[in-house]
Amino acid sequence: METQQLIALDNQHVWHAYSAIGADLPIFPVASANGVHLKLADGRELIDGMSSWWSAIHGYNHPVMNAALRAQIEKMSHVMFGGLTHEPAVELATRLVELTPAPLQTVFFSDSGSVAVEVAMKMAIQYWHAKGQPTKQRFLTLRNGYHGDTFGAMSVCDPVTGMHSLFSEVLAQQYFVDAPTCRFGEMSGGDEIEPLKQQLEQHGAQIAAVILEPIVQATGGMNFYSADYLRRVRALCDEFNVLLICDEIATGFGRTGKLFACEHAGISPDIMCLGKALTGGYLTLAATLTTEKVSGTISQSEPGLFMHGPTFMANPLACSAALASLKLLTESDWSANVLRIELGLKSGLAPCCELAAVADVRVLGGIGVVELNEPVEMKTIQPLFVEHGVWVRPFGRLVYLMPPYVISDEDLVELSAAVVRVVESL
């Protein structure tokens, strides 16, 4: 298909993420992707700064990942996950339990991050039901959060950016507190946790769980907050008999400098959601992990089953991709590598601090954020990045980078320099 025709048909028939049909926004057909480079249909090559939304941590077209998928496809691509089981799923579950903080013990596989969040919320509700406390059906969460696009997940997304008013008749009413302002690396004073504590005091009898993104609030504002705050949340959940759900869908698998962001605080949640980088960006797969306490309680009380079961649960291809991705990650010196990227982003983005358009520059692990004073105009800024040879997709006032871990020092310098030049030109 000719590129122009492809773009015209795309514009006419295809929805993209948070898009409009016929809006005539710039769109860039990709012909192939290799390592940290996206090759556009017109022949241009871009350095990828997004890892396809946090997922492609080993870059694209990785020979080890490709080989793992080829081997699995020759055995079976999918079988139902009711009454049948298979080695890729069992091996992956065992590996995830080993890698995540104790006492997470059991794994529920699903097909996307949003569904992993739905599953986590259902687990929390079923847990309290099984404990004879069926009034605990609501959730307490932080503003500026993002947990996905399905209805349960939406109900705990930031009410403003999640457009709650649009869906007010159907969204479950949850409890919100302001996001912590105390930055990562700082101690959080007792005051900051007070609103959360008050909500638990007032509504604890209705609250099944606190759900939050640990350390990094990603899509809802790229807020890097204090590990101390997270420790206090954990302690309050225990004090008020509420479960803690850590949504590590964006932060998991090393992105923040720890394998899982909750390790910064030395805490473990009762339920953890994983997705995005789980399969190294190859296929869609997510996992909801929980403790023996939660899974045992659900399983031993009426109805004696956890009420969820997606058609493509534990897809063997996706599980094989995840196993290969985890092997690549854990057999590499990933933590030194993420630190290398952190230092590269810090020095590369530093010139942005001087620019008039910039409100703040912050870096944590493999995440670099340039916060602007004004929201970007996507229509103009997106082609600018492409002209500068990089793939960066800002939202609102945030220009952010989370490149694949395989990015070379040279590409990292070029990627950061391109961001500086584009922001300079605003």
Ligand SMILES: *Cc1c(COP(=O)(O)O)cnc(C)c1O
């Ligand atoms: C992306 C994301 C989700 C949703 O995952 P999908 O796979 O897009 O459904 C949920 N929570 C967090 C923290 C995310 O970053």
